[in-house]
Amino acid sequence: MIPEIGNFSLIVALSLAILLAVFPLWGSLNNRYRWMRMARPLAVGLFVFMAISFGCLVASFLNDDFSVLYVATNGNSKLPLMYKISAVWGAHEGSLLLWAFLLSGWTLAIAMFSRSLPLQMVARVLSVMAFVAIGFLLFMLITSNPFERIFPAPLEGRDLNPLLQDPGLAIHPPMLYMGYVGFAVAFGFAIAALIGGKLDAAWARWSRPWTTVAWVFLTGGIGLGSWWAYDELGWGGWWFWDPVENASFMPWLVGTALIHSLAVTEKRGAFKSWTVLLAIATFSLSLLGTFLVRSGVLNSVHAFASDPARGVFILVFLCLVVGGSLALYAWRAPSVSSGGTFGLLSRETFLLVNNLLLSVVAAMVLFGTLAPLIYEAMGWGKISVGFPWFNRMFVILTPLLAVAIGVGPMSRWKHNDPKWLFAQLRNALIVTAIIAVISLLPWVNQGHLLVSLGLVLAAWIVASHVENLRLRIRNRRGIQAVWQDLRNGSRSYYGMWLAHIGVAAFIIGITGVTNFEIERDLRMAPGQKAEMAGYEFVFEGVVKSMGPNYEADRGRVSIYQDGEKIGVLEPEKRVYFSQAKPMTEAAIDITWSRDLYVSLGEPLGNGEWALRLYYKPFVRWIWAAAILMALGGLLSVSDRRYRILRRKVSVRIGAEARA
Amino acid sequence: MKRSMKFLLPLAVFLGIAVFLYRGLSIDPHAIPSPLIDKPLPPFELPLLNQPDKTLSNRDLLGKVYLLNVWATWCISCRAEHPTLVALARSQQVDLYGIDWKDDDAAATVWLNQLGDPFQAVMVDKKGRTAIDLGVYGAPETFLVDKKGVVRKKYAGALTPSLLNDEILPLVRQLRTES
Numbered sequence: 001m002i003p004e005i006g007n008f009s010l011i012v013a014l015s016l017a018i019l020l021a022v023f024p025l026w027g028s029l030n031n032r033y034r035w036m037r038m039a040r041p042l043a044v045g046l047f048v049f050m051a052i053s054f055g056c057l058v059a060s061f062l063n064d065d066f067s068v069l070y071v072a073t074n075g076n077s078k079l080p081l082m083y084k085i086s087a088v089w090g091a092h093e094g095s096l097l098l099w100a101f102l103l104s105g106w107t108l109a110i111a112m113f114s115r116s117l118p119l120q121m122v123a124r125v126l127s128v129m130a131f132v133a134i135g136f137l138l139f140m141l142i143t144s145n146p147f148e149r150i151f152p153a154p155l156e157g158r159d160l161n162p163l164l165q166d167p168g169l170a171i172h173p174p175m176l177y178m179g180y181v182g183f184a185v186a187f188g189f190a191i192a193a194l195i196g197g198k199l200d201a202a203w204a205r206w207s208r209p210w211t212t213v214a215w216v217f218l219t220g221g222i223g224l225g226s227w228w229a230y231d232e233l234g235w236g237g238w239w240f241w242d243p244v245e246n247a248s249f250m251p252w253l254v255g256t257a258l259i260h261s262l263a264v265t266e267k268r269g270a271f272k273s274w275t276v277l278l279a280i281a282t283f284s285l286s287l288l289g290t291f292l293v294r295s296g297v298l299n300s301v302h303a304f305a306s307d308p309a310r311g312v313f314i315l316v317f318l319c320l321v322v323g324g325s326l327a328l329y330a331w332r333a334p335s336v337s338s339g340g341t342f343g344l345l346s347r348e349t350f351l352l353v354n355n356l357l358l359s360v361v362a363a364m365v366l367f368g369t370l371a372p373l374i375y376e377a378m379g380w381g382k383i384s385v386g387f388p389w390f391n392r393m394f395v396i397l398t399p400l401l402a403v404a405i406g407v408g409p410m411s412r413w414k415h416n417d418p419k420w421l422f423a424q425l426r427n428a429l430i431v432t433a434i435i436a437v438i439s440l441l442p443w444v445n446q447g448h449l450l451v452s453l454g455l456v457l458a459a460w461i462v463a464s465h466v467e468n469l470r471l472r473i474r475n476r477r478g479i480q481a482v483w484q485d486l487r488n489g490s491r492s493y494y495g496m497w498l499a500h501i502g503v504a505a506f507i508i509g510i511t512g513v514t515n516f517e518i519e520r521d522l523r524m525a526p527g528q529k530a531e532m533a534g535y536e537f538v539f540e541g542v543v544k545s546m547g548p549n550y551e552a553d554r555g556r557v558s559i560y561q562d563g564e565k566i567g568v569l570e571p572e573k574r575v576y577f578s579q580a581k582p583m584t585e586a587a588i589d590i591t592w593s594r595d596l597y598v599s600l601g602e603p604l605g606n607g608e609w610a611l612r613l614y615y616k617p618f619v620r621w622i623w624a625a626a627i628l629m630a631l632g633g634l635l636s637v638s639d640r641r642y643r644i645l646r647r648k649v650s651v652r653i654g655a656e657a658r659a
Numbered sequence: 660m661k662r663s664m665k666f667l668l669p670l671a672v673f674l675g676i677a678v679f680l681y682r683g684l685s686i687d688p689h690a691i692p693s694p695l696i697d698k699p700l701p702p703f704e705l706p707l708l709n710q711p712d713k714t715l716s717n718r719d720l721l722g723k724v725y726l727l728n729v730w731a732t733w734c735i736s737c738r739a740e741h742p743t744l745v746a747l748a749r750s751q752q753v754d755l756y757g758i759d760w761k762d763d764d765a766a767a768t769v770w771l772n773q774l775g776d777p778f779q780a781v782m783v784d785k786k787g788r789t790a791i792d793l794g795v796y797g798a799p800e801t802f803l804v805d806k807k808g809v810v811r812k813k814y815a816g817a818l819t820p821s822l823l824n825d826e827i828l829p830l831v832r833q834l835r836t837e838s
Contacts, residue, residue, distance in 0.1 A: 326670035
């Protein structure tokens with residue numbers, strides 16, 4: 001019964017989405033207020049029925065209802081509660097349901113928190129989002145229904161892929177999807193603005209907080225995904241340039257550019273058509289990511305589903321949404337005024353450089369991801385684009401970006417006197433120069449020039465931002481002034497500051513781990529010692545242990561530093577009852593400056609085991625960077641300007657309630 | 660006029676990508692219609708991983724049906740595929756030859772010691788020249804070669820037990836009966 005309710009709710013949600021896509025938009029074009037006013041109730045209805053549908057799938061998993069095909073393929077009665085829930089988005093059909101559910105959630109949020117917006121705008125934004133929802137709902141109902149039954153029902157489910165049985169992965173997809181789907185809001189605003197032909201500062205101000213929130217989720221989602229790959233896959237990498245990873249990275253890059261570009265459009269009225277294009281591109285890349293993952297066009301370790309029929313559907317949908325919006329752009333954008341002019345040395349220029357660099361990186365990633373496909377289709381033979389290509393591109397483009405990050409916040413809008421700008425940056429330049437000299441010392445960079453480069457770039461970002469902060473509070477009373485500033489407003493400045501420091505942390509993390517990482521594969525007997533990077537690893541043998549739905553060999557490795565025991569690591573090799581393939585579960589000892597990472601290989605007889613040891617300096621900084629950037633985003637969303645907006649909203653809601 | 664052309668560019672780029680995506684859909688990533696199918700394996704002569712002074716060439720392998728697997732330690736799917744290859748080698752149903760593609764020899768040796776060595780022999784294709792001749796576009800890729808040294812099938816991506824049992828091994832048995 002429950003699955004039928006879920007399925008029925010999906011159909012109701014589809015009908016509501018169709019109404020929402022048609023009537024409010026139509027009304028907004030003909031100035032029919034009654035039609036436009038339908039938008040909010042319809043959005044609420046869409047959300048309610050999506051929530052019921054999603055709840056039904058969760059309930060089916062909790063009840064171990066294996067008569068539902070999707071539950072039978074991905075569930076198991078022995079799964080711990082948390083993984084029974086996360087199994088909902090463990091494969092194709094459920095992920096789509098989550099996608100559509102989150103989209104309806106964002107739609108509801110707009111309907112609720114948009115009282116200060118003109119009704120016409122709200123109606124259009126909601127209609128655009130409903131159009132996207134129609135695509136996903138149709139896709140589910142036609143090609144991949146999560147509520148499909150099987151008869152006879154199996155007694156036990158095939159279990160969730162053990163790789164996905166990890167706390168990180170339980171929350172990674174929802175966060176990532178929140179990001180992807182959140183960009184639908186920015187997209188909705190952009191399309192609504194294009195339809196109206198009014199691309200003004202107000203439009204940028206409305207869509208800015210939504211875009212930032214989506215970006216925060218995406219940043220968190222990518223960070224978590226990378227951490228999961230590192231923690232769970234057991235071979236010590238944290239980024240693989242896998243098509244699926246790239247699919248999430250491209251919208252992030254363009255989304256980052258979008259955030260910066262929106263700032264310019266809001267404050268200076270410049271870059272208007274460029275900002276709209278970025279908004280369309282960000283969401284299009286999110287959709288493209290879905291297409292790449294779901295259609296089987298590219299082979300990937302992560303892709304759980306591939307089916308050409310689904311691919312054709314997504315491609316048609318992609319063409320309608322992306323092609324349609326770009327056609328609208330080509331039609332409307334030429335009539336948009338180019339807005340504020342600015343000089344060569346201005347904050348606008350540096351933000352433009354940032355935008356271009358991020359877009360170039362995104363285009364490179366896109367090219368690298370699609371290259372095998374393009375070559376194949378053109379009959380140019382075959383090509384493989386791997387690690388080296390992506391990494392080289394990154395080493396070339398990141399430094400330029402880092403330089404711009406240092407200068408941008410220091411510069412003023414519109415026009416700068418070169419002498420003035422230089423004076424502002426003088427201290428930061430001096431500090432960076434000192435670090436540069438130090439970093440060239442052989443015992444610092446150990447002969448790796450890239451280490452010096454990384455240190456210099458990080459120093460430049462940190463020094464220029466510290467100097468920026470100092471100049472900002474110079475005339476006030478120290479730390480108290482900062483606190484006052486933080487409480488009263490301008491949180492967006494501190495958000496920016498934090499996120500940029502995150503970039504520096506990221507550079508340090510990458511520099512450390514790529515240049516100083518040590519990896520050793522050893523054959524060890526119980527009691528045997530091994531030395532690596534000043535640490536002593538003592539292998540103490542392997543015992544059998546039982547988990548809720550697996551059996552494991554658990555190794556025990558004690559770590560000593562200067563004769564003192566600093567930790568015990570217990571890497572495991574698990575065999576899940578439902579799968580024949582053993583899974584490695586690495587054990588990691590963590591400090592701020594390094595990870596010690598041990599994974600258990602094969603038994604080699606006589607109690608000996610193959611062990612893989614890693615020393616990974618500064619690897620934590622990579623995820624710390626993601627956290628800093630996400631926090632920065634959150635801080636800037638909580639800025640006073642947006643709070644004032646909300647207070648107005650609540651006053652108005654109060655007034656309505658009284659009336 | 661010129662100004663409005665600029666705004667059409669994004670649409671044009673997208674349509675270009677869409678065409679490739681459409682073409683991509685018709686390419687089954689697991690059984691790539693390689694131009695090599697039913698053609699002789701391109702000639703190669705490569706040093707062995709465990710004896711770098713010795714080489715193995717395609718001529719040495721004439722007269723038997725075998726699988727040629729292109730892999731590397733940096734390739735994630737290869738790691739996923741490896742247990743399947745080891746199980747296949749244990750069952751002794753068909754000979755497996757490996758080409759270690761653009762890889763570090765030491766890492767490859769450690770890999771085989773640690774995860775098991777399913778191969779009759781592993782050849783080293785350091786610069787990836789042979790892989791280009793073979794049209795490899797991503798590891799792992801596996802070629803099914805018949806007694807005359809003709810490529811009969813090519814699989815991109817990790818081999819799975821079901822693919823082996825349902826498709827590859829029956830074909831191997833059939834090819835063995837050919838003269």
